[in-house]
Amino acid sequence: MSDWTAFGRVDEDGTVYVKTAEGERVVGSWQAGAPEEGLAHFARRYADLVTEVDLTEARLNSGAADAGHSLATIKRIRASLPEAHVVGDIDALAARLDKLAGTAEEKAGEAKAARDAARTEALARKTALVEEAEKLAAESTGWKTAGDRLKEILDEWKSIRGVDKKTDGELWKRFAAARDGFTRRRGAHFASLDQQRKQAQTVKEELVAEAEKLSDSTEWAATANQLKELMTQWKAAPRASKEAEQKLWERFRAAQDAFFSRRSEVFSARDNEQRANLERKQALLAEAEALDVDGDPKGAQAKLRDIQAQWHEAGRVPREAAAGLERRLRAVDDKVREVMDSAWRRTTKEDNPLLAQMRAQVAEAEERLARAQAAGDARRVKEAEQALASKRQFLQLAEQAG
Numbered sequence: 143m144s145d146w147t148a149f150g151r152v153d154e155d156g157t158v159y160v161k162t163a164e165g166e167r168v169v170g171s172w173q174a175g176a177p178e179e180g181l182a183h184f185a186r187r188y189a190d191l192v193t194e195v196d197l198t199e200a201r202l203n204s205g206a207a208d209a210g211h212s213l214a215t216i217k218r219i220r221a222s223l224p225e226a227h228v229v230g231d232i233d234a235l236a237a238r239l240d241k242l243a244g245t246a247e248e249k250a251g252e253a254k255a256a257r258d259a260a261r262t263e264a265l266a267r268k269t270a271l272v273e274e275a276e277k278l279a280a281e282s283t284g285w286k287t288a289g290d291r292l293k294e295i296l297d298e299w300k301s302i303r304g305v306d307k308k309t310d311g312e313l314w315k316r317f318a319a320a321r322d323g324f325t326r327r328r329g330a331h332f333a334s335l336d337q338q339r340k341q342a343q344t345v346k347e348e349l350v351a352e353a354e355k356l357s358d359s360t361e362w363a364a365t366a367n368q369l370k371e372l373m374t375q376w377k378a379a380p381r382a383s384k385e386a387e388q389k390l391w392e393r394f395r396a397a398q399d400a401f402f403s404r405r406s407e408v409f410s411a412r413d414n415e416q417r418a419n420l421e422r423k424q425a426l427l428a429e430a431e432a433l434d435v436d437g438d439p440k441g442a443q444a445k446l447r448d449i450q451a452q453w454h455e456a457g458r459v460p461r462e463a464a465a466g467l468e469r470r471l472r473a474v475d476d477k478v479r480e481v482m483d484s485a486w487r488r489t490t491k492e493d494n495p496l497l498a499q500m501r502a503q504v505a506e507a508e509e510r511l512a513r514a515q516a517a518g519d520a521r522r523v524k525e526a527e528q529a530l531a532s533k534r535q536f537l538q539l540a541e542q543a544g
Contacts, residue, residue, distance in 0.1 A: 146188050147181040157171055160230070172184075184228055189230070191226065209249035268305055271317065278320070279323040295317070299317065346387075347390065362409075366401075372394075415458075416457075416460050427467060430449045440482075446474060500540055
């Protein structure tokens with residue numbers, strides 16, 4: 143403080159002067175006490191300026207203060223020095239302030255450059271977000287993913303600062319328009335999808351109804367083909383809503399399962415029956431192939447007829463075995479016919495049992511004719527004459543052949 147008072151004086155009438163390089167100038171008047179007290183009073187005012195400069199410099203150097211604000215403070219203090227009512231080294235303080243102003247201007251320039259860069263980066267980020275939102279709104283069909291991304295873009299948008307109000311407003315309008323456009327397009331898509339699902343539900347309800355109608359059918363082959371065709375149509379049809387699709391599928395599958403389960407049971411029973419029939423026919427075939435055709439052709443023929451009757455009563459056998467069994471039985475039948483034909487050719491007309499049977503039939507026809515004539519029934523007579531003529535003709539042909 144004593145050093146600062148060295149830069150001032152008080153004259154006899156109490157006028158206080160400060161000494162500068164340009165000379166002395168009046169800074170005030172002191173009438174309240176000794177001159178030293180007056181100088182000390184104005185020196186304390188100078189000290190207050192120095193303190194303010196110290197604080198400004200400290201905050202500027204630490205980065206705690208905005209360089210522009212610090213520069214404004216420095217310029218304000220510097221501009222006040224020529225008329226400041228203080229006593230102290232005003233020239234030194236002015237020089238210090240001039241130097242500090244240069245530092246502040248440099249830092250203010252750096253801060254401005256940083257703000258400009260940040261503003262440019264913020265603008266670029268928001269522009270990129272807007273362009274991404276516009277692309278999603280125009281092209282994306284991944285509705286959930288795109289919707290989530292638009293929410294993320296909004297959150298990121300809110301975190302970006304530094305874009306001027308006008309530009310930010312214009313970008314926001316583009317983003318809001320893109321988001322609204324996406325919402326409308328998504329709504330239209332799901333409305334269309336709902337309509338498609340309703341149509342699909344109608345189609346599949348018809349398929350289910352048809353399948354349920356066929357589930358009781360016993361037309362196994364035709365119905366199986368129909369159900370397969372219904373399945374093809376089911377797969378080709380669009381999907382209904384998740385809940386409706388599941389319920390309809392359960393009904394559709396149940397109808398199919400009911401039919402195929404019944405068919406499986408019937409086929410299983412039929413297979414069991416056919417296996418039993420196969421065993422029966424194999425036993426009959428073994429019996430037929432064991433016949434003594436050469437030793438007793440008539441007896442073999444009679445037994446074969448009985449076997450054939452049982453054969454037809456035995457029913458169906460598995461398809462893969464049927465042809466072989468029939469072929470072997472025909473072989474036995476052919477052998478019996480061959481042996482009987484040979485025996486027929488060796489028999490005389492008088493001993494031929496067939497000719498004897500035919501003669502008996504002619505005699506019986508003659509008796510019916512005689513009875514009809516005796517009764518005087520013209521219709522019966524005519525019928526008896528036609529029957530007798532036919533039997534005589536067959537007898538004649540048989541005798542000629544013998």
